[in-house]
Amino acid sequence: MNLWLWILIACGLAYLTKLSGYFVPAKLLRSPRMMRVAGTMTIGLLTSLTVVNAVASGQSLAFDARLGALAAGAVALWLRAPFLVVVIVGSAAAAGLRLLGWH
């Protein structure tokens, strides 16, 4: 139930953020600095989520089949594969490496 609460708060915040663009005076949001922070933060968050999902295991670092998924995903992206193909490649790489005995 607790998780439901955080989900709904996060959904509410997501909508209020979008709506703020339509109601908050443009001067406040239009500052180049605000736009830059929103953009650089997006890069930082997505990078961190990639890293955490690839090598974090609770509070320790683990080097397992997920690293293979990271490498395979990067190759697929480099070859300009569409998003869904990239995800499937990542999943296949992790599953395949586990079959080969690398957990």
Next chain:
Amino acid sequence: MKLLESPAVKVGLSVSIATGLYGISFGALASASGFSFWQTMAFSLLMFSGGSQFAFIGVVAGGGSGIAAMTAAALLGLRNGIYGMQMNALLRPRGWLRYPQAHITIDESTATASGQRNPDEQRRGFWTAGLGIFVLWNIFTAVGALAGDALGDPKQWGLDGAAVAAFLGLLWPRLKGREPWAIAAAAALATIVAVPFVPAGVPILVAAVVAGAIGWFSHGRSDEGMEPDVDPYPHGHPSTGASSRERNAE
């Protein structure tokens, strides 16, 4: 003019299909991470912002708390506020229309509208992409959630590897040029250093602060990191010859 002859509607529809389809991966990953069917649907119906949705389930899947997941999702959604401001200036919605319009203000609808010159076309592009993605994203989220439930052990199918690839895929279009790579390197380093010292989920917030500080204190492009996951105009735009990214930089 017939609606289907409008270039903006055509672009909006193709972006809808490309973006909507990857709702499958969100649905499957959410259910593999332990979210119920209706929790998974709540994200796609109510949050409706791909990056934030993946962020929330990614933090929880890594053992993070609900509040850390909520914070990561909220920070990742900040750019939608900027898009809202841009779309408010561009499309000038009146009265109640702003409320539904705000909900479908995301990377792809904004990019589709911004790529058009004519105000009517901008409006058609925005609504076609926004509503099209909303409908397809939710349908495919449901398909993915049901499929994910049926799969059984997520690790056997490599779904944790799918999550890694998904985040890399969301990051990739934003890594054009030297600066975003430098920001990404700093964020990756901050994450790895933080993992052993703080609870799961918090390293992501540490990296957000580091990246935000870089943006605050350095000077560079004001639209760094604001690229759509699916570029509506990958081959350049007929009237300008520039891709969305180049046009945004003008």
